[in-house]
Amino acid sequence: MPLDYDVLRFIWWALLGVLLMGFAILDGYDLGTGMLLPFVARTDAERRQVRETIEPHWEGHQIWFILGGGAAFAAWPPLYAASFSGFYIAMLLVLVTLILRPVGFTFRDKLEDSRWREFWDWVLAIGGFVPSLVFGVAFGNLLLGVPFNFDPEMRLSYDGSFLDLLNPFSLLAGLVSVAMLALHGAAWVSLKADGMVAERAARLTRLAGLAAAVLFAFAGIWIAFGIEGYVIGGAMSHTGPSNPLAKSVARETSAWMRNYGIHAGLITAPVLGIAGPLLAAVLSRPRGSIAVLIASGVGVAGIIATAGVSLFPFLLPSSTHPAASLTVWDASSSPLTLFIMLIAVLVFLPVVLIYTSIAMRLMRGRVHLVDVERRQSHY
C-alpha cells in the first residue's frame, strides 16, 4: 500500500467531514428553504417561486447525504452499523421525511386543489425541519456518548431508547442545527427570489443568523464546562487492526477542549462557526447577496468542523462502556478498502463538483414572481 494505515484513516476521517459539509452546505439550503417555505411565501405563486429556487438542484444535493452514508458503510463499517441501528427510531424518522421530500416536490403541482398544495407545502416544511433537528440531536449525542457495547464476536448491543436521545444538551445541538440551516435557507431564498419573498427571507436571515451564533456559542460553553468528554488512556496503535475492544478510555470534564490546547490553530473552526452566522446577519439586505450566502456557508462548515475536531480521534464514544468507543484508529475498513475508496473519491468527486457547478451556473439568476405566475409547473 503506497500510504500507511494511519494516514489512510486520517484522510478518511477528513473525507467524512468533507462529505458532511458538502451535504450541509448544498442540501442544507434546500432543507432550510423547505423549513421556511410556509413562512416566507404566502400565496400559491409565491410558494411555487420559493420551490423553484431549489427544485432544479435538491435531488443532486441530497446525494451528498446518500454518499455520506455509503462512505461511512465502506470506510467505517462499525460506525455505520452502530449509529444506524442505535438511532433506529430517529433514523426511520429521518427516512420518512427524506422519502416525502422527492414526492412532495414532484406531486404538489399535479393538482390544482389548494388543500392538496397546502398539504405538500407543509410536507416540505416538515421534511426540512425534522432531518435538520435530528442530525443536530445526533451530533449532540455523539458528544455525550451513546450507550453501546460489543460482545467478543463484535456483535453490537445498544442499551438506550429513542427518548434518551432527546436530552437537554442534544436538543440544544438540534436547535443549533435548525437555526444554522434555516439561516442558510433564508440566505438562499433572499438571493434567488424577488419581491416580498426575498424581503421576508432577508429578515429571517438576520433572525436565524443571530440565533445560530448565540445557540452555538452557548453549546460551546456547555461542552467546555458542563459535559464530560472522552480521552484515550495510555498509548494506542494507529496502525493496528480495527478492533474497538483493545484500548482503554477515560471520561473527564473539558476533555473535548483538549485538541484546541494541542493545536491552537484549530480554534479557527469554532470562530468561523460564530463569525459566519453573525456576518450573514449583519450583511443581510432586502435583495440578498452572494456574500451572505457565503458567510452562512462558512458558518455551517465551521460548526461541523468544530464537532469533528472536538471529538477527534473519537467517532462514536460509548457512554456505558467507554473502552468500546469507536475511534479513527480502531473502527475503519481494511487498508486496501480505504485505499481503493480514496482513489474512487479522488477520481469522481472532482467530476461531481464540476458538473454540479455547471448545473448551478446553468440555473443562475433569480426566479421572478411574474414568470412563475405566467407559466405552469416544470415537473
Next chain:
Amino acid sequence: MTGWGVVELSRLQFALTALYHFLFVPLTLGLSLLLAVMESVYVMTGRRIWRAMTRFWGTLFGINFAMGVATGITMEFQFGTNWAYYSHYVGDIFGAPLAIEGLMAFFLEATFVGIFFFGSDRLSRIGHLIVTWLVAIGANFSALWILIANGWMQNPVGAHFEPQTMRMELTSFFELLFNPVAQAKFVHTVSAGYVTGAVFMLGVSAFYLLRGRHVAFAKRSFTVAASFGLASALSVVVLGDESGYTATLDQKMKIAAIEAMWETEPAPAGFTAFGIPDLDQRVTRYKVEIPWLLGLIATRSIDRPVAGIKDLVQSGKQRIESGILAYKALQIVRRDPNDAGARADLEAHAADLGYALLLKRYTSAVVDADAATIERAASDLVPDVPVLFWAFRFMAGLGFYFIALFAAAFYLASVRRLEKRWFLRLALWSLPLPWVAAELGWIVAEYGRQPWVVEGVLPTFLGVSSVSRGAVIGSLTGFVLFYSALAIVDVALMVRAIRQGPTVEDAPPGRHPFTPQRPRTA
C-alpha cells in the same frame, strides 16, 4: 406473525421494501433510455412529434423517478438500521460498491434529472439531449454498482476472513468488480428494465389507439416500444440463461431448489417443465421433463452431472464439520493471535467457517454440536423449494411471453396493421406483467439464497441488529401504511397524466418545452 422474532420481521421488512423499491427501478431504467433514444431522433430529424413524445413520456418518468429515489434511500439505511452485524461483518467489501454507486452514478443521474425538467429553456437542443443521455447513463451505472454489491452476496469472491477484526475483508477489488455473477445479473436486470419500459409504452400507446386518441403520437410510440422491446426481451432471456449458468458456479443449491431436483441427475440433466414438489417425501410428482436442457443450461456440457438437493445436504454436513474446526481454531486465535498451530487450522478450514455459524441457530456451543444438531443445521441449507420452483417458472414463462408479444407488435407495426383491437387489448392488459416477472426474479435470486445472507459466509439470522422486536414491528407497520398511501397517490397521478395525454403544441421549432423564454437577468 405472533411467533416471529426480530430476524423474521427484519427479513419481511427488507423483502417488502426491496420489492417495493423495485416497482420503480425497472421503469426508470427502461424509460430513461427510451427518452434518450426518442430525443436523439428529435434532435436528428427536428420533427416536433418526437419532442412531444420525449415530453409526455418524460412527465411519466418524472413521477416514477421520484418514487424510485425515495424508496432507494430506505435500502441504504436498512443495512445499518436492521442488519448491523451484517454491516460490520462484510462492510469492508459490500460498502465499497454502494459508495461508488453514489459517487459515480447516483450523483450524475440526480444532478441532471433536475436539469432535464428545469433546464430545457436554457439549453440548446444538443445540450438538453446530452443531459437526457447523462440521466440514462447514470441510471444504468447505478444498477451496475448495486448488482456488483448484490452479486458479491451470491458469490463472495475477492475476500477473506480476518480473525483479529472478526469480519470479512477485501483481498481483490478486481475480483469483486469482475465477479461473473454480478456481470450476468447486471445485464439480465437492466434488460428486464428495458422490457418494463417498452411494455409500459406499448400498453399506454395501445390504450390511446383503442380510444382513437392521439393516434399519430400513439402509433409512433407503439413502434418505438415494439422494436426496443423485442431486442430487450430477447436479451433478458438469453442473458437470464447466462445468469443460470453462473449461479451453478457457487450456488448449486439454488439451482437444485429451482428445479426441485432431489437426487443428483446423471448427465445431461433434464429440465423439469412442470411438476408438483412434495416436501414430505422429498420427490417431485407429475414431472414433465425436457431432456438434456438443464445440463446444457447449468454446466454448458452434456457430460457433467447437476447435483441434487439430498447430495448437497450431505456435503453441507461435511462442510459444517470442517467449519467447526475453523470455529474452534478461531477461538484460540482470538485469545492468542500468535498461536501458529491454531492459525494454520483456521486457514485450512476458513472457507467452511460460515457453515459452522449455521449451528448458532440451535446452540451457542458451536464446538460441541452433536450429530443431530449438525443434521438439523444441514437441512436448513435447503431453501423453500415450491416457491422457487414456481416463481422461476412463472418468471421464465413471462420472459418468453414478452418475446412473442413484442414480435407480434413489431410485425403489426411494420405492416402498419395497428388497428387489430384484440392485440391492442392484449398489449394493454400486459401492462403489469413485467413488474410481476421482475419481482419473481428477485424472489428467486434472494429467497433462493437462503439460509445465507452472504452465500456460504454468513447465515441470514446472524446478520440482524440488536434492536427490539417492538421497534421492528413499529417500523414494519409504518412502512406498510406509508408505502401503501404513496402507492395510491403515485398510481393515481400516473393514471391522471395518462388520461390527460400528450400535448403536441405549435411552438416554433428549435426551442425547448414548457416556458416562454425571458431575457436573462442576474
